[in-house]
Amino acid sequence: MTSYKELGLVNTREMFAKAVAGGYAIPAFNFNTLEQMQAIVQAAVETKSPVIMQVSKGARNYANGTILRYMAQGAVEYAKELGCENPQIVLHLDHGDTFELCKDCIDNGFSSVMIDGSSLPYEENIALTKKVVEYAHKFDVTVEAELGVLAGVEDEVASEVSHYTKPEEVVDFSTRSGCDSLAISIGTSHGAYKFTPEQCTRDPKTGKLVPPPLAFDILHEIEKRLPGFPIVLHGSSSVPQDEVDTINAHGGKLPDAVGIPEEQLREASKSAVCKINIDSDSRLAMTAAIRKHFDEKPGDFDPRQYLKPARENMKKMYIHKIVEVLGSNNKL
Ligand code: G3H
Numbered sequence: 421m422t423s424y425k426e427l428g429l430v431n432t433r434e435m436f437a438k439a440v441a442g443g444y445a446i447p448a449f450n451f452n453t454l455e456q457m458q459a460i461v462q463a464a465v466e467t468k469s470p471v472i473m474q475v476s477k478g479a480r481n482y483a484n485g486t487i488l489r490y491m492a493q494g495a496v497e498y499a500k501e502l503g504c505e506n507p508q509i510v511l512h513l514d515h516g517d518t519f520e521l522c523k524d525c526i527d528n529g530f531s532s533v534m535i536d537g538s539s540l541p542y543e544e545n546i547a548l549t550k551k552v553v554e555y556a557h558k559f560d561v562t563v564e565a566e567l568g569v570l571a572g573v574e575d576e577v578a579s580e581v582s583h584y585t586k587p588e589e590v591v592d593f594s595t596r597s598g599c600d601s602l603a604i605s606i607g608t609s610h611g612a613y614k615f616t617p618e619q620c621t622r623d624p625k626t627g628k629l630v631p632p633p634l635a636f637d638i639l640h641e642i643e644k645r646l647p648g649f650p651i652v653l654h655g656s657s658s659v660p661q662d663e664v665d666t667i668n669a670h671g672g673k674l675p676d677a678v679g680i681p682e683e684q685l686r687e688a689s690k691s692a693v694c695k696i697n698i699d700s701d702s703r704l705a706m707t708a709a710i711r712k713h714f715d716e717k718p719g720d721f722d723p724r725q726y727l728k729p730a731r732e733n734m735k736k737m738y739i740h741k742i743v744e745v746l747g748s749n750n751k752l
């Protein structure tokens with residue numbers, strides 16, 4: 421058993437309470453590689469922001485869970501080396517799908533886990549979440565649950581609505597499961613294609629796709645029923661058009677990629693939404709910089725030559741999110 425406390429990590433409890441009270445959101449950035457980890461830490465330290473570094477099941481398979489755990493420990497030490505006296509870094513399991521996976525992470529230094537029972541029938545979601553909460557809380561690890569299903573781009577608009585979190589269920593769900601935070605579905609979704617072109621309108625001036633707005637009425641109803649309770653938004657990449665354009669200009673093929681407009685995330689950050697998940701934007705920033713580099717310097721083959729600009733581009737994006745969208749800067 422390795423406690424996250426030995427690694428210098430923190431859980432989300434105090435962080436979320438401050439974020440809800442202060443009207444800002446904590447960035448939750450997924451990481452799989454050294455460069456992402458370095459860029460996340462540099463951005464958090466430079467902006468004096470708390471940060472959640474999250475690891476999916478796929479990241480554990482790709483990079484190895486043990487290595488990622490030591491990278492998170494390294495992140496704390498690196499932040500100190502960069503001059504941050506009291507780094508507030510969470511190591512979080514993103515989309516845990518079984519009790520066993522959550523337990524394994526809790527036993528191995530994670531300070532927060534998500535148990536995603538959102539695809540299960542309601543009562544089964546509560547039972548599984550409760551089981552994880554009972555185990556996690558013994559070790560002061562916090563637990564994120566999910567209620568409502570994030571829309572897939574293949575869904576029809578009509579069926580997406582029925583997947584939104586039902587406000588009338590949130591009090592019963594959070595009370596009976598004991599979860600510390602709740603991911604809700606109000607129209608965000610994972611990946612770089614969050615909406616089909618048919619679900620969007622086109623801006624007549626630019627010709628760019630404009631997605632339908634998030635369901636703020638549902639968010640506000642949830643806040644009313646669960647005052648002060650930490651709410652999480654998944655699928656919150658904005659899919660920056662300049663990165664998509666760079667990728668496409670240098671041999672990539674991302675037609676009609678579309679994300680969540682930043683003004684809407686800015687608005688959500690001021691509410692009880694206190695954790696905003698961003699993964700795709702990091703992938704786009706990395707890929708754009710690497711494609712551009714290879715196109716301009718075809719003779720380069722030392723990975724440091726193209727990973728350095730990729731790291732810089734991700735760092736720029738992380739800083740932008742922290743300062744301009746989530747408002748978590750100057751909170752340490
Ligand atoms: O929610 C999904 C995250 O973007 C993680 O994606 O499972 O491909 O690592 P992944």
Ligand code: 13P
Binds near residue numbers: 609612658
């Ligand atoms: P994006 O694909 O929008 O970055 O969402 C990431 C996420 O929700 C991770 O859990």
Ligand code: ZN
Binds near residue numbers: 654697
């Ligand atoms: Zn997610």
